[in-house]
Amino acid sequence: MNALLPALAARARATVHSNPDAECRCTTSDAVLAERSDTAAVVRHGATVAKAHAPGTDPAELSLRLAAATRLGGTLLAPLDATPVTLHGRLVTFWPYGTPVDPDRPEAAPWEAAARLLARLHRAPVPAGLPPMRGPAKAARAIRRMGAAGPHPAAEPVLKAWAALPAWARDEAAPPPPRALCHGDLHLGQLVRHPPDAGSWLLIDVDDLGAGDPAWDLARPAAWYACGLLPPDEWSRFLTAYRQEGGPAVPLDGDPWAALDVPARALTVQTAALAVAKSVTADRPLDEVEQAVVQACVRMSAEVP
């Protein structure tokens, strides 16, 4: 990993500057945007971002996902090159830099833009051969991570809520049809403005893109709302914009929860499992927000006969 980041930065620089001997006049120095040993590493140089995908990423599947992003350029940020390169054993892709949502001003989150992008993505034809959306796989991974972290009293209600989910939501069976093109890991870090600052919002991160239940992409905001974390008006703005754009995941009006319930339960369980894992690893108690998510699992497991 230590060798990977400088190599990534060098490749990002090389993408920006075609003449390697010319002096770099970029106003921004190399910036590590994300780094975790078990997932992706992302380094920016100037207008280019280099991403090392998670270890074990399937090259054929990644290429199909990159091709989908290239084809859906107005909805997903398109890569600079549709073919990944290999660097220190990792698949690396290059992207134009876009401005993210300001993490210090989540109240200014572009909920409507996010909803419209998802609606457009879900209405697009599913490219032939595209692998399944990886949402359920990530939920299952969070449960494994909680188990590996060690015992915690909150693990029991989380596991009980997990066990009550249908097999497809636990990544143990194929999702029921119809299937749509899904992002697979929507949160506010998955939106950028491109061109930077002035451009329109686009979705980034194709690693979990695939065919699946489109309600999964609405399920994080839905879960946050259900857990009492996301204010009702922000949830309403998101849901209304999605419906106005003709998004197929929920009925056009009426109660959306018949469609949202299973994915929102799964995302709540996933979030709670990661919170428990982190609190065990850091040897600290769950904070108020993490407790709210665990409490939702307690209520879910109480519904189980």
Added chain:
Amino acid sequence: MQCPKCHAPMHTYNRNGVQIEQCSGCRGIFLDYGELEALTRLESQWTQPAPPPPPAPQAYPAAPAWGAPHGGHGGHGHYGHQRHKSFGHMLFSS
């Protein structure tokens, strides 16, 4: 003009644009046609506006049975005061 009751002289005053005659002896007041209505109208402008009707119970969007109780019926959300720092982080995490 003389007071029709005590015959003392009456003096003209201007009250918010309305001319009224007041007797210098018995302090009685004489109003011309329409002046009482004009004063009533002025008075009504000075009364405090009625207190706003109590807010209708907040209609929350639909939520599942396992959801947190919302403000309307006894419980409380965590968004009430200031957005929790931990939730701010959660909004941006996989």
